Amino acid sequence: MITMEHVCKSYRVAKRNAGMKEACKALFRREVEVIRALSDVSFTIQDGEMVGYIGPNGAGKSSTIKILSGILTPESGSCLVDGRIPWKNRTEHVRQIGVVFGQRSQLWWDVPVIDSYELLKDIYSIPGNIYRNNLEELTELLHLQELLKMPTRQLSLGQRMRCEIAASLLHSPRILFLDEPTIGLDAVSKLAVREFILRLNQEHKTTVILTTHDMQDIEALTKRIILIGRGRVLMDGTLEDMRQLATKHGKPEEEKLEQDHMKASGERKTEQDDESLEHIVASLYRELDIV
Amino acid sequence: MIIAERNPMFAKINSGIKLYFHYISIVLRSTMQYKASFFLMVAGRFILSFNGILGVYFMLSRFGQVKGYTFGEVLLCFSIIQMDFALAECIGGGFATFTSIIRQGEFDRILLRPHGAILQLLGSKFRIDRIGLILQAIAMFVYGIAVSPVDWTFGRGMTVILMLVGGTLLFTGFFLLRAAFTFFTIEGIEAVNILTYGAKEHGKYPLDIYGKRMMRICTYILPYTLIQYYPLQYLLGRTQRWYYGLYPFGVAGFLVICYAAWRFGMRHYQSAGS
Numbered sequence: 001m002i003t004m005e006h007v008c009k010s011y012r013v014a015k016r017n018a019g020m021k022e023a024c025k026a027l028f029r030r031e032v033e034v035i036r037a038l039s040d041v042s043f044t045i046q047d048g049e050m051v052g053y054i055g056p057n058g059a060g061k062s063s064t065i066k067i068l069s070g071i072l073t074p075e076s077g078s079c080l081v082d083g084r085i086p087w088k089n090r091t092e093h094v095r096q097i098g099v100v101f102g103q104r105s106q107l108w109w110d111v112p113v114i115d116s117y118e119l120l121k122d123i124y125s126i127p128g129n130i131y132r133n134n135l136e137e138l139t140e141l142l143h144l145q146e147l148l149k150m151p152t153r154q155l156s157l158g159q160r161m162r163c164e165i166a167a168s169l170l171h172s173p174r175i176l177f178l179d180e181p182t183i184g185l186d187a188v189s190k191l192a193v194r195e196f197i198l199r200l201n202q203e204h205k206t207t208v209i210l211t212t213h214d215m216q217d218i219e220a221l222t223k224r225i226i227l228i229g230r231g232r233v234l235m236d237g238t239l240e241d242m243r244q245l246a247t248k249h250g251k252p253e254e255e256k257l258e259q260d261h262m263k264a265s266g267e268r269k270t271e272q273d274d275e276s277l278e279h280i281v282a283s284l285y286r287e288l289d290i291v
Numbered sequence: 292m293i294i295a296e297r298n299p300m301f302a303k304i305n306s307g308i309k310l311y312f313h314y315i316s317i318v319l320r321s322t323m324q325y326k327a328s329f330f331l332m333v334a335g336r337f338i339l340s341f342n343g344i345l346g347v348y349f350m351l352s353r354f355g356q357v358k359g360y361t362f363g364e365v366l367l368c369f370s371i372i373q374m375d376f377a378l379a380e381c382i383g384g385g386f387a388t389f390t391s392i393i394r395q396g397e398f399d400r401i402l403l404r405p406h407g408a409i410l411q412l413l414g415s416k417f418r419i420d421r422i423g424l425i426l427q428a429i430a431m432f433v434y435g436i437a438v439s440p441v442d443w444t445f446g447r448g449m450t451v452i453l454m455l456v457g458g459t460l461l462f463t464g465f466f467l468l469r470a471a472f473t474f475f476t477i478e479g480i481e482a483v484n485i486l487t488y489g490a491k492e493h494g495k496y497p498l499d500i501y502g503k504r505m506m507r508i509c510t511y512i513l514p515y516t517l518i519q520y521y522p523l524q525y526l527l528g529r530t531q532r533w534y535y536g537l538y539p540f541g542v543a544g545f546l547v548i549c550y551a552a553w554r555f556g557m558r559h560y561q562s563a564g565s
Contacts, residue, residue: 011561091406106400110324122306122313123405
């Protein structure tokens with residue numbers, strides 16, 4: 001079980017204006033701005049749940065994942081994952097979790113994928129039989145047979161992502177964090193990844209926390225959505241709840257000022273009853289002023 | 292009972308060592324993917340590093356000696372420092388390139404692994420390409436020993452080994468200290484390079500040629516007289532104080548300070564974006 005209570009995190013960011021002169025000035029006197037990444041974030045996630053964690057860029061999604069996975073230490077608030085404080089018992093904690101960063105690779109670029117896996121076996125001290133079983137299962141489900149002997153640099157993005165996901169699961173983690181796992185993938189690869197994640201969750205009861213900007217990921221995978229913006233949890237519920245929130249927030253705006261906007265959305269409603277999720281989310285972000 | 296208690300610790304150390312060598316083997320395999328590039332790099336480093344020795348040679352062929360040190364003596368000192376630095380860059384590559392590791396977010400991945408950060412850094416960034424520098428340092432070291440007028444005894448032999456081990460650890464310590472700074476500022480890191488590359492540059496000559504003030508700085512602030520000037524005096528028979536030969540052990544104290552700085556920095560870690 002994962003619980004986060006009143007977690008706050010801010011960063012100190014050096015700021016300066018453009019140009020050489022400013023750069024030189026900054027060498028001596030730096031202006032530091034404090035950016036609040038998370039303010040008072042609380043939620044609870046049960047074992048075996050699959051949760052979509054969404055919000056615009058810079059909302060605090062990655063910070064949350066980094067805190068939950070023990071990379072970052074929050075300033076205040078408490079956080080427990082299966083009874084562990086992630087950043088305190090880091091080495092014990094990370095044995096039980098798997099993390100996939102869609103934008104970064106954890107495979108060695110120049111050696112065959114299987115070599116990276118063998119290294120992971122040593123890193124996590126995975127017993128031989130468990131390693132073989134997991135590798136066999138993952139190879140079959142993610143269709144890695146042909147890829148294992150290829151160096152990572154020669155894989156396509158879709159192929160690589162399948163290998164990345166397998167790499168994060170070799171040590172049978174109880175919790176899997178997926179940070180934009182489908183970013184940049186073609187339709188076939190996306191479907192393959194989604195299908196696999198669903199199966200993983202059903203068969204192994206692995207808790208999955210997924211951040212994404214792809215609303216179809218959310219629709220296909222998660223029943224529960226946590227919406228975050230400007231470091232706060234704005235909604236915690238189902239896809240249906242989110243639709244309702246969107247219409248609730250949409251309406252007063254329409255009635256008040258924006259005549260054009262009202263017309264536009266009014267027309268759209270009559271034309272197609274089921275608005276595309278992308279639009280709902282976009283308007284929600286705008287209405288909540290969290291972009 | 293005692294053995295049972297110790298066992299998990301042994302197992303941990305064991306798996307750590309195994310993992311370290313697994314990292315080195317994978318680094319080696321990665322490097323071998325680009326054979327031509329690898330050999331050119333090794334050859335390039337090998338040739339390039341003769342620059343330094345030529346400098347020493349020309350100066351001493353002109354003046355005969357520097358503050359009483361002959362060419363052979365300076366060469367011995369120079370080759371030991373060169374070797375220390377080459378070994379430190381090879382082993383401590385993870386500390387030396389830490390700025391880019393932080394910038395590219397690789398450090399996050401390290402923190403996601405159930406092992407100490409230092410072990411993973413040193414293993415995954417083992418600089419096998421520094422082999423050219425090491426080969427050159429070995430060649431010069433052998434030559435230095437041949438031409439230096441050292442009256443070899445067992446104690447002096449041990450002192451040379453201590454100078455090599457202590458010096459390598461000292462430079463690794465400098466790199467570690469610099470890595471610790473990276474947690475706070477990436478821009479100001481150049482200043483710390485004075486420690487590492489500066490020390491290597493002017494450590495070529497026995498440190499007393501730079502005068503008293505420099506000696507003091509290099510003893511109490513950056514303790515590299517411990518692995519250079521003092522043991523060298525003993526090596527060259529310029530002092531009766533045999534314990535000068537043991538001074539390299541003092542580096543251990545410096546390493547403790549570097550490690551403390553690293554631990555302090557780790558707690559301040561702010562991961563890179565996305």
